[in-house]
Structures are given as structure tokens and as C-alpha cells.
Amino acid sequence: MxxxxxxxxxxxxxxxxxxxxxxxxxxxxxxxxxxxxxxxxxxxxxxxxxxxxxxxxxxxxxxxxxxxxxxxxxxxxxxxxxxxxxxxxxxxxxxxxxxxxxxxxxxxxxxxxxxxxxxxxxxxxxxxxxxxxxxxxxxxxxxxxxxxxxxxxxxxxxxxxxxxxxxxxxxxxxxxxxxxxxxxxxxxxxxxxxxxxxxxxxxxxxxxxxxxxxxxxxxxxxxxxxxxxxxxxxxxxxxxxxxxxxxxxxxxxxxxxxxxxxxxxxxxxxxxxxxxxxxxxxxxxxxxxxxxxxxxxxxxxxxxxxxxxxxxxxxxxxxxxxxxxxxxxxxxxxxxxxxxxxxxxxxxxxxxxxxxxxxxxxxxxxxxxxxxxxxxxxxxxxxxxxxxxxxxxxxxxxxxxxxxxxxxxxxxxxxxxDELGDDGHLIKGHMELYYRWRAARLTTLENTASFKASSPQAQEDLRSSNKMLIGDLEAVRLRSHITAPRSPDDPTPYDPKDLSRINQWQYYRAQQGTPLDSWERWAMGIFDQHEPLPAEVMRFFDDYVHDSLAGFYLAGAVTEFDKRKQMADVKAKKEGQRTKFDKKVFALGQKIEAAQEKQRKGETLSKEEEDLVEQAKYDTPFPLMTDSDTADMRSALITTQTSTRREGGGYILRRSYYPLEGFIIRKSTHEQELEKAPSRPVAPKQADARTAAVEYIWVDNLTLALALGEPGIFRDEPETMMA
Incomplete structure (x- = not known):
């Protein structure tokens, strides 16, 4: 325990x-x-x-x-x-x-x-x-x-x-x-x-x-x-x-x-x-x-x-x-x-x-x-x-x-x-407080001191990730009315363009008509009826707890070395081989080299050029990365996971806790402990009849399924698949 x-x-x-x-x-x-x-x-x-x-x-x-x-x-x-x-x-x-x-x-x-x-x-x-x-x-x-x-x-x-x-x-x-x-x-x-x-x-x-x-x-x-x-x-x-x-x-x-x-x-x-x-x-x-x-x-x-x-x-x-x-x-x-x-x-x-x-x-x-x-x-x-x-x-x-x-x-x-109380040994005790904070910051995140103090790239990451959470909540609420998986003849609620605002995990579950699992029902009870947190607890999350989903890239340069290497790789490419984002990288690299050359010649630099030269001494200036650049950055290996630069699971998803047991239906060996509700329970939404016991969805085109990465194919029991 x-x-x-x-x-x-x-x-x-x-x-x-x-x-x-x-x-x-x-x-x-x-x-x-x-x-x-x-x-x-x-x-x-x-x-x-x-x-x-x-x-x-x-x-x-x-x-x-x-x-x-x-x-x-x-x-x-x-x-x-x-x-x-x-x-x-x-x-x-x-x-x-x-x-x-x-x-x-x-x-x-x-x-x-x-x-x-x-x-x-x-x-x-x-x-x-x-x-x-x-x-x-x-x-x-x-x-x-x-x-x-x-x-x-x-x-x-x-x-x-x-x-x-x-x-x-x-x-x-x-x-x-x-x-x-x-x-x-x-x-x-x-x-x-x-x-x-x-x-x-x-x-x-x-x-x-x-x-x-x-x-x-x-x-x-x-x-x-x-x-x-x-x-x-x-x-x-x-x-x-x-x-x-x-x-x-x-x-x-x-x-x-x-x-x-x-x-x-x-x-x-x-x-x-x-x-x-x-x-x-x-x-x-x-x-x-x-x-x-x-x-x-x-x-x-x-x-x-x-x-x-x-x-x-x-x-x-x-x-x-x-x-x-x-x-x-x-x-x-x-x-x-x-x-x-x-x-x-x-x-x-x-x-x-x-x-x-x-x-x-x-x-x-x-x-x-x-x-x-x-x-x-x-x-x-x-x-x-x-x-x-x-x-x-x-x-x-x-x-x-x-x-x-x-x-x-x-x-x-x-x-x-103090707000956690006697629930410090329960994952749901901690996650309840986090979800209450996220619910409170859905529309006010950009007003926080931490957001304003972030770099432009960090602000882009935080803003776009929060937008995806809003889309995920919409998709989960839509699924809360589902009593059985959607039949092939039923219309789907979303278009592929919605993948720009809904994480891939929730998008495909909504498209398939997958009923909510127990974690999703519990989480939505918090988002829909959340109790405000004390000001000091809000400050705890605002100023000290990072957003690891927003800052974790599956596509795009992460470290300064990554950026420097990409600069070199893009420069080595022929012009016709460069993607749209490559061209941004190349243009910035050219601007840096031109400013450095002016400095060597003793010419006067503009404020922008001075900043670029100074930053380039020990760092690598790099273009702002956004989700609109995803297609230029993303490897085919991760298309089963995401349609953005970040992984596509989102926030309404429980982390996996190994070891797991079972073959087709896999769950944590600690599942009973992980499912324990906090001593101050959140009122559940009515969903007993909406829970699928086991989710098996057949498709004829396995290649297409792999390409899309549809989470429902040959999947686990919804209440345990989060394990």
C-alpha cells in the first residue's frame, strides 16, 4: 500500500x-x-x-x-x-x-x-x-x-x-x-x-x-x-x-x-x-x-x-x-x-x-x-x-x-x-484537487502570474493544451449520453478537423460511441460540480505544479542541442526538400548568420540583431512551434497516439500503474487501491447503465486501424484500461 x-x-x-x-x-x-x-x-x-x-x-x-x-x-x-x-x-x-x-x-x-x-x-x-x-x-x-x-x-x-x-x-x-x-x-x-x-x-x-x-x-x-x-x-x-x-x-x-x-x-x-x-x-x-x-x-x-x-x-x-x-x-x-x-x-x-x-x-x-x-x-x-x-x-x-x-x-x-486531509495515500485524493484547479482555470489560465511569466513558447504550449482540455470535456460530455457503442450506420459527431481541438484519445472514443469508464465518470463529476479550492491551494497549482502534458513534445525540438542539430540539418537540405517549418528555421538561421557577419565587420546592429547575436553565443534561437506545424514535425510512428505535437491522451485519463495482470483485459495489480475514492466523495453522474462491460469493436481494415490508432479496437475493459 x-x-x-x-x-x-x-x-x-x-x-x-x-x-x-x-x-x-x-x-x-x-x-x-x-x-x-x-x-x-x-x-x-x-x-x-x-x-x-x-x-x-x-x-x-x-x-x-x-x-x-x-x-x-x-x-x-x-x-x-x-x-x-x-x-x-x-x-x-x-x-x-x-x-x-x-x-x-x-x-x-x-x-x-x-x-x-x-x-x-x-x-x-x-x-x-x-x-x-x-x-x-x-x-x-x-x-x-x-x-x-x-x-x-x-x-x-x-x-x-x-x-x-x-x-x-x-x-x-x-x-x-x-x-x-x-x-x-x-x-x-x-x-x-x-x-x-x-x-x-x-x-x-x-x-x-x-x-x-x-x-x-x-x-x-x-x-x-x-x-x-x-x-x-x-x-x-x-x-x-x-x-x-x-x-x-x-x-x-x-x-x-x-x-x-x-x-x-x-x-x-x-x-x-x-x-x-x-x-x-x-x-x-x-x-x-x-x-x-x-x-x-x-x-x-x-x-x-x-x-x-x-x-x-x-x-x-x-x-x-x-x-x-x-x-x-x-x-x-x-x-x-x-x-x-x-x-x-x-x-x-x-x-x-x-x-x-x-x-x-x-x-x-x-x-x-x-x-x-x-x-x-x-x-x-x-x-x-x-x-x-x-x-x-x-x-x-x-x-x-x-x-x-x-x-x-x-x-x-x-x-x-491540509485540503488533502486524510487522502494523501490515495491517487484520487490528489487528482481530485488537481481537477478542481483545472476546472477553475479553464477560462482564466492566461490571467495567472505563472502564465504571464512564461516564455512565448511556453505560453503557446499552455494555451493550446488548455484548449484541448476544453475540447476533451465536450467530447466526454457527449459520450455521457451513450448507452451502447455506436453502430456503423450511425452518424459520427466529429470531423477530422476537430482533432485540432480534441485529443486523439477522446476524439476516437466519441466517434465510436464508447460509454464512459469509471475514471472518466468520476473526473466529470468534479469538472461539472467542482468545489472551489482555497486561495493558497490555487496558488500551489498556479505557481508550483508544472503542466507536463503541455510541455512534453512528441514532435519538435526539445533541448538546445535538438534545436542546434535541426538548424544544421535544415541548412544541409536542398531548398525543395524543406518543409514549411524548415523554411522558418532556415530563415532564422540566415538572419543569425547575417547579424554575426555584420558584427565581425564592425557594422552597427539593430536591437533585434544584437539580441540574436547575444542569444546565439550560448543558445540557439528557434522559431515558435505551434500545433499547426505538426505535420512538418511528426514522425509516422506517433500517428497512432496524437494529431498534435504532444501525446494525444489528454487530462481525463488515468496514468498506468505497473505491474499489470491479465492478457486481453489488463489492469494494475494495485487496481483496488487506485480506485479508492477520497473520503470526501464527489457526487457521481448517473451512468450505471451507460458503462460498457467490455469493449470489442471489429474493423475489416486492420491497416487503416493501425494508421488511425483507434483506441477502441481490440481494447480492454473500459474500467480497467486506464490502469
């Missing part, structure tokens, strides 16, 4: 993170359990920090930019990096925690390792730039996990051999990449006889024996224990969880080459796998979700109970996240102190990754970011579990600032949890 949201904000944060005497004693006891007074005996402590998709410490805090690879030279083009100000930092909570693990005590057995998020540069495994495959399909995730295992082996070797790793950086990277091509392959002997496929343990055995031999060659110091602390966010949280399984498979009776080994703490923010074909594909194509579930390859391990070597941890789940492409995987731990907790906000409101003021939220400073609150709780929980994170009072001031929580954020947090 998921635990309730913490009621009080961690404010002042230095007081919150200074444990009382009893807890200090607990921390000291946990720390002493891995200490040794013998000079020839050194326990090894390893910290692994797996960052989330498109999260990268070097870029997001240190301002490092990555050069686009020139197709002709195969080399990265030079690019200037920018020293960021604190109010520009956007590094995740995992990156912040990494900076608190002792990094100057390797001679004493302490080893922290940071693993950059998939889709971002991680040269250690041969990924020099950002990649679309990493962002979309988690390519490179397994190599990161294997790299981390080798760092554990390197840490053990370094402790015994004067800080010399078992394998150098180059060799470690090569091995991490080789693993994927070798494990699972059929082995053949000298007589060309087939043997079993090579397993994970088989592949690692030579490296384990190598380490064993190296330790035997130098008896002192001995290593009495190996303790690993693992943290992760998003797909990095999935990698962190999978790492626990991969490491466990290398243990014999709880020992790694004879060394007692444990994972004392698994601290993860909003575990999202989406490895391979995602859950969203399973929802929007005729292929059963049992095949398209986002838990392909290494991610299958997430659906298993955590291994015995995991002694405890925390999983903080984003209570307001809804995106189809971000299904959360709940974790099961049969022993130890492992707790899952709902935290209000979207995916990156819990795991971090937004900069202050992004989309107008958390304006002014790091201390105004909603993600600071789960960060403080994770730091404290880890220290209480014995993870050797440095005490808050001993952190550098710049790192302490990364953990700050200001008074205004604390005030609205407390107002939110």
Missing part, C-alpha cells in the same frame, strides 16, 4: 535535515555497522546515481554544451559552454544527491558514481552526444547498468590496490557495450556443438574470477563488507532498480566473491521504464498491451519483487502525472524498510529537472521549486538508513542552496496537504 504524503513542508530545511538525538544515534549506529577499527580492514561503500531521461549534470548545472556531429568529418563541431547562474540550474534530485556523497575518501572505501540520463552524452560508454533513440526508447540503458556493475568491481579492487581500478575507463566502457551483443548468444564448442545461451552470470564469471585473483594476490587490506546505495529518477530509477537485480544475480549466499554484500538503500523518484515499445503504443494500437508494455529487455526485471540484498529504500511517486508515455512501475519488496509515497506534482516536480521559472513555475530561485520537498525527504530517509551522505551542515554553501525550501513554498505545501 502506498504511504500518505508528508503533511508538513521540510522548512526550514536545515532544521528538518538535522535529526534529533535519537535519530542521530540511529545514523551513527548504521554507519558504525560498516566501519572497521582495523587499519588492514576497509569496508567498501559505493554510491550509484542513475539520472533520468534527458537529465545530465554537466549540462544542467555546469552549462556544458555538446557539439553536433558533422556528417562529413564525423567529428563534433566546436561549441561554447556557458557558466550558469543558480537561478538557471535545472539538475535533477539525483544529481543533487550525488554531490552529497563523500568524494574525497576513496582511500577509505567511499566511491560515488554518477550515470548520465539516457539520451544525453555519456562518453564513458561511447555516447558523445544527445540521441533521439535514448530519449524515446531508452537506448543505452543496459550499458549504463553494466557500467555501474563494473564500477562496483573497480571500487573493490581500488580499495585493495591503492586506488587502481580493476579495469581502466576505456576498458570498462568497452565491456559495458560488449555485454549487450554477447549475453544471450548461443555458445558453440570446438566441435561446433551447440551449448546453452550465455547468461548474465556466465558472462561476468571471468571478471569475478579476475577480481578474486587480484585480491588474493594482495591479502591486506581485507574487505569485510561491500555496501551499495542506489538512487535513480525516471528511466534512471528503472535502471537503478534493474541494477539491484543484476547485482543480486552475481551473489552467492549474499556474497560477491566471498565479500558480504548488500544494497542498504534504493532511493528512486517516479520509476518509469518505457523501454522498447511503450505502454502508450499498447493503448493506442490493436496489439495487446501484454506485448507493448514498455518493459522490454532489461526492464522486465522491474516487474519482479526486489531481491533479498535490498534492505530498504523509498519510491516517491508523482501523484499528478498523467502522460501515457510515463507509466509508473510500482515496486514490491518482501522484506526490509521499503516504502512508496505519493508526492504532489508531475514527474519532474518530484524527481527534479525543471529550472526556476520554467513555464512560469517556481519563479526566482531553486528554493521555490516543488521538487525541493521530495529531495529533502529522500536525503533524510537515506541518511537514517545509514547511507553515508554528508551531514547537511557540512555541505558547501552552494550545495546547501541546492536543497533550500523557501517560506512561500512551505506555506502553499501545508495548505495543499
Amino acid at each position: 502506498t504511504a500518505a504524503t508528508p503533511v508538513q513542508a521540510p522548512y526550514p530545511v536545515d532544521v528538518f535535515l538535522k535529526p534529533p538525538a535519537k535519530e542521530q544515534s540511529k545514523i551513527a549506529t548504521a554507519a558504525c555497522s560498516t566501519k572497521s577499527d582495523l587499519p588492514c580492514s576497509i569496508p567498501v561503500r559505493v554510491g550509484l546515481f542513475f539520472d533520468g531521461t534527458n537529465n545530465n549534470l554537466e549540462r544542467d548545472r555546469n552549462g556544458k554544451r555538446t557539439g553536433v556531429i558533422d556528417p562529413s568529418t564525423k567529428k563534433q563541431a566546436p561549441v561554447l559552454s556557458k557558466e550558469l547562474k543558480p537561478e538557471e540550474f535545472s539538475h535533477s534530485n539525483v544529481a543533487r544527491l550525488f554531490q552529497t556523497f563523500p568524494d574525497d575518501k576513496t582511500g577509505s572505501g567511499y566511491f560515488p558514481y554518477y550515470i548520465a540520463g539516457v539520451g544525453t552524452p555519456f562518453p564513458e560508454i561511447g555516447e558523445p552526444t544527445e540521441t533521439d533513440d535514448g530519449k524515446a526508447f531508452a537506448k543505452g540503458g543496459q550499458a549504463r547498468i553494466i557500467w555501474a556493475i563494473f564500477q562496483v568491481l573497480n571500487s573493490v579492487h581500488s580499495t585493495a590496490h591503492d586506488n587502481k581500478p580493476l579495469y581502466d575507463d576505456s576498458k570498462t566502457g568497452e565491456l559495458a557495450q560488449a555485454y549487450e551483443n554477447e549475453v544471450g548468444q548461443t555458445e558453440w564448442d570446438a566441435e561446433n556443438k551447440r551449448h546453452n545461451r550465455k547468461t548474465h552470470r556466465d558472462w561476468f564469471e571471468p571478471h569475478l574470477q579476475n577480481l578474486r585473483a587480484k585480491l588474493a594476490s594482495k591479502p591486506k587490506p581485507t574487505i569485510p563488507s561491500l555496501t551499495v546505495s542506489v538512487f535513480g529518477f525516471s528511466r534512471g530509477a528503472a535502471e537503478a532498480t534493474a541494477f539491484c537485480h543484476f547485482l543480486s544475480e552475481l551473489l552467492t549466499d549474499g556474497k560477491l566473491i566471498g565479500i558480504p554484500t548488500s544494497i542498504d538503500f534504493l532511493g528512486v523518484f517516479d520509476v518509469v521504464a518505457t523501454v522498447g515499445m511503450s505502454d502508450s503504443a499498447g493503448r493506442t494500437t490493436p496489439v495487446p498491451r501484454v506485448f507493448f508494455d514498455g518493459h522490454w529487455a532489461w526492464a522486465k526485471k522491474l516487474l519482479l519483487p526486489l531481491p533479498e540484498c535490498v534492505k530498504g529504500g523509498r519510491h516517491y511517486i508523482a501523484a499528478h502525472e498523467q502522460r501515457m508515455n510515463f507509466p509508473v512501475t510500482q515496486l514490491e519488496c518482501t522484506g526490509g524498510d521499503f516504502v512508496e509515497v505519493y508526492f504532489p506534482g508531475m514527474h519532474s516536480d518530484v524527481g527534479g529537472g525543471y529550472a526556476p521559472g520554467e513555464y512560469g513555475k517556481g519563479r526566482g530561485a531553486q528554493s521555490a521549486m516543488l521538487s525541493q520537498i521530495p529531495l529533502a525527504h529522500m536525503f533524510k530517509a537515506a541518511r537514517l538508513a545509514g547511507v553515508p551522505l554528508r551531514p547537511f551542515s557540512e555541505l558547501e554553501i552552494t550545495i546547501q542552496d541546492d536543497f533550500a525550501v523557501n517560506a512561500e513554498l512551505a506555506s502553499v505545501w501545508n495548505a495543499y496537504t
Whole structure:
């Protein structure tokens, strides 16, 4: 069962993170359990920090930019990096925690390792730039996990051999990449006889024996224990969880080459796998979700109970996240102190990754970011579990600032949890408050301070996404009068042009005459009869909770690197090959180059030219992207999901909670808990007779169905398909 949201904000944060005497004693006891007074005996402590998709410490805090690879030279083009100000930092909570693990005590057995998020540069495994495959399909995730295992082996070797790793950086990277091509392959002997496929343990055995031999060659110091602390966010949280399984498979009776080994703490923010074909594909194509579930390859391990070597941890789940492409995987731990907790906000409101003021939220400073609150709780929980994170009072001031929580954020947090009452452990408790806020802002969103403080692109995203919500509500209300699926001879209520104002999920359900499911009925009860929220709770959503649907692009450039790469790609195209949006990109690029040339010649620049030249030093000016540009941006692969730049599920849709059970009809193993109504129930609309038991809609043209992505074809039971 998921635990309730913490009621009080961690404010002042230095007081919150200074444990009382009893807890200090607990921390000291946990720390002493891995200490040794013998000079020839050194326990090894390893910290692994797996960052989330498109999260990268070097870029997001240190301002490092990555050069686009020139197709002709195969080399990265030079690019200037920018020293960021604190109010520009956007590094995740995992990156912040990494900076608190002792990094100057390797001679004493302490080893922290940071693993950059998939889709971002991680040269250690041969990924020099950002990649679309990493962002979309988690390519490179397994190599990161294997790299981390080798760092554990390197840490053990370094402790015994004067800080010399078992394998150098180059060799470690090569091995991490080789693993994927070798494990699972059929082995053949000298007589060309087939043997079993090579397993994970088989592949690692030579490296384990190598380490064993190296330790035997130098008896002192001995290593009495190996303790690993693992943290992760998003797909990095999935990698962190999978790492626990991969490491466990290398243990014999709880020992790694004879060394007692444990994972004392698994601290993860909003575990999202989406490895391979995602859950969203399973929802929007005729292929059963049992095949398209986002838990392909290494991610299958997430659906298993955590291994015995995991002694405890925390999983903080984003209570307001809804995106189809971000299904959360709940974790099961049969022993130890492992707790899952709902935290209000979207995916990156819990795991971090937004900069202050992004989309107008958390304006002014790091201390105004909603993600600071789960960060403080994770730091404290880890220290209480014995993870050797440095005490808050001993952190550098710049790192302490990364953990700050200001008074205004604390005030609205407390107002939110007060309105939440006893429903902090219920997803519907959190979503009821969110839907009440969205209902209140349907026509007033653009009047909020956060909207006015947003960039022009953010305003376009927020405005168009809110317009889609209004269209979705219209479509859902139309369906509320349906008692049975529409027959082929009945007229359809909408035309294709309505896809510009109604999300694809709701559009096709209205076209098919699909009765409302239980979540939709419950949500519409709130939108149609919503109770006004207290002013401070309105401010909580207005100023601190992001709109992840509005800001999540399936089509169009996302990062500064994406924009710079698209600029280069468009420039390389012939004029006749450029789309309408390409021409906007090309024209702006020409304008920038002309202004830069004028500056080089010492000519006077206009104000617009000065701004372009200045911005282009460390950024990439880019045309405003709108939904009217969708056709020029969108890949055919996502047409089953959306008719706009964003995914087409919309707001009246419950997030998927894995693991799922069933084959044709799939629902969460936690379905009963997820369906629990808040203690203050919303009056339901009369719809008992309008609920379809199971939705089966036959079409003769399967190719057409796949192209359109009609959600109703071979679909699940409506009341469980949201799972």
C-alpha cells in the first residue's frame, strides 16, 4: 500500500535535515555497522546515481554544451559552454544527491558514481552526444547498468590496490557495450556443438574470477563488507532498480566473491521504464498491451519483487502525472524498510529537472521549486538508513542552496496537504484537487502570474493544451449520453478537423460511441460540480505544479542541442526538400548568420540583431512551434497516439500503474487501491447503465486501424484500461 504524503513542508530545511538525538544515534549506529577499527580492514561503500531521461549534470548545472556531429568529418563541431547562474540550474534530485556523497575518501572505501540520463552524452560508454533513440526508447540503458556493475568491481579492487581500478575507463566502457551483443548468444564448442545461451552470470564469471585473483594476490587490506546505495529518477530509477537485480544475480549466499554484500538503500523518484515499445503504443494500437508494455529487455526485471540484498529504500511517486508515455512501475519488496509515497506534482516536480521559472513555475530561485520537498525527504530517509551522505551542515554553501525550501513554498505545501486531509495515500485524493484547479482555470489560465511569466513558447504550449482540455470535456460530455457503442450506420459527431481541438484519445472514443469508464465518470463529476479550492491551494497549482502534458513534445525540438542539430540539418537540405517549418528555421538561421557577419565587420546592429547575436553565443534561437506545424514535425510512428505535437491522451485519463495482470483485459495489480475514492466523495453522474462491460469493436481494415490508432479496437475493459 502506498504511504500518505508528508503533511508538513521540510522548512526550514536545515532544521528538518538535522535529526534529533535519537535519530542521530540511529545514523551513527548504521554507519558504525560498516566501519572497521582495523587499519588492514576497509569496508567498501559505493554510491550509484542513475539520472533520468534527458537529465545530465554537466549540462544542467555546469552549462556544458555538446557539439553536433558533422556528417562529413564525423567529428563534433566546436561549441561554447556557458557558466550558469543558480537561478538557471535545472539538475535533477539525483544529481543533487550525488554531490552529497563523500568524494574525497576513496582511500577509505567511499566511491560515488554518477550515470548520465539516457539520451544525453555519456562518453564513458561511447555516447558523445544527445540521441533521439535514448530519449524515446531508452537506448543505452543496459550499458549504463553494466557500467555501474563494473564500477562496483573497480571500487573493490581500488580499495585493495591503492586506488587502481580493476579495469581502466576505456576498458570498462568497452565491456559495458560488449555485454549487450554477447549475453544471450548461443555458445558453440570446438566441435561446433551447440551449448546453452550465455547468461548474465556466465558472462561476468571471468571478471569475478579476475577480481578474486587480484585480491588474493594482495591479502591486506581485507574487505569485510561491500555496501551499495542506489538512487535513480525516471528511466534512471528503472535502471537503478534493474541494477539491484543484476547485482543480486552475481551473489552467492549474499556474497560477491566471498565479500558480504548488500544494497542498504534504493532511493528512486517516479520509476518509469518505457523501454522498447511503450505502454502508450499498447493503448493506442490493436496489439495487446501484454506485448507493448514498455518493459522490454532489461526492464522486465522491474516487474519482479526486489531481491533479498535490498534492505530498504523509498519510491516517491508523482501523484499528478498523467502522460501515457510515463507509466509508473510500482515496486514490491518482501522484506526490509521499503516504502512508496505519493508526492504532489508531475514527474519532474518530484524527481527534479525543471529550472526556476520554467513555464512560469517556481519563479526566482531553486528554493521555490516543488521538487525541493521530495529531495529533502529522500536525503533524510537515506541518511537514517545509514547511507553515508554528508551531514547537511557540512555541505558547501552552494550545495546547501541546492536543497533550500523557501517560506512561500512551505506555506502553499501545508495548505495543499491540509485540503488533502486524510487522502494523501490515495491517487484520487490528489487528482481530485488537481481537477478542481483545472476546472477553475479553464477560462482564466492566461490571467495567472505563472502564465504571464512564461516564455512565448511556453505560453503557446499552455494555451493550446488548455484548449484541448476544453475540447476533451465536450467530447466526454457527449459520450455521457451513450448507452451502447455506436453502430456503423450511425452518424459520427466529429470531423477530422476537430482533432485540432480534441485529443486523439477522446476524439476516437466519441466517434465510436464508447460509454464512459469509471475514471472518466468520476473526473466529470468534479469538472461539472467542482468545489472551489482555497486561495493558497490555487496558488500551489498556479505557481508550483508544472503542466507536463503541455510541455512534453512528441514532435519538435526539445533541448538546445535538438534545436542546434535541426538548424544544421535544415541548412544541409536542398531548398525543395524543406518543409514549411524548415523554411522558418532556415530563415532564422540566415538572419543569425547575417547579424554575426555584420558584427565581425564592425557594422552597427539593430536591437533585434544584437539580441540574436547575444542569444546565439550560448543558445540557439528557434522559431515558435505551434500545433499547426505538426505535420512538418511528426514522425509516422506517433500517428497512432496524437494529431498534435504532444501525446494525444489528454487530462481525463488515468496514468498506468505497473505491474499489470491479465492478457486481453489488463489492469494494475494495485487496481483496488487506485480506485479508492477520497473520503470526501464527489457526487457521481448517473451512468450505471451507460458503462460498457467490455469493449470489442471489429474493423475489416486492420491497416487503416493501425494508421488511425483507434483506441477502441481490440481494447480492454473500459474500467480497467486506464490502469
